[in-house]
Amino acid sequence: MKILIVEDDLSSRKFLYKVMSEYGGCDVTVDGMEGLDAFMIALDDGEPYDLICLDIMMPKVDGVKVLKTIREIERQRNIEGDSKVKIIMTTALNDAEIVKSSFDSGCEVYAAKPIDIKKLENVMEKLNFTKGKK
Secondary structure, eight states, rough: EEEEOOOOOOHHHHHHHHHHHSSSSEESSSSHHHHHHHHHHHHHHOOOOOOEEEEEEOOOOOOOHHHHHHHHHHHHHHHHHSSOEEEEEEEEEOOHHHHHHHHHHTTTTEESSSSSSHHHHHHHHHOOOOOTTO
């Protein structure tokens, strides 16, 4: 399984990397532009990501805009259903409008920080991702 972590906060990035590397190979970017670049490179190389952990509050391009852009690229390339990348939005914000906007834009899960490991493991199970599938 191929995972992209898009997170500007160092401690959150390290935490997500530690937890997610149990599920597969992880690439890490530190802002929305780098995240979009990594997504496009993987797609163009024919090795798309299975999962993206996407922070909402980031410099350059925020996570909601990244999410919308990813879904638009997938639409343009006729990537549908289970072929679409699964996206977990992460944030320290507790804003109902942003949560609604994230789901409306196509995220599968919204995780509030600090992220609870047990809840995250349950989410991964619901998304049919299991530990050790590299």
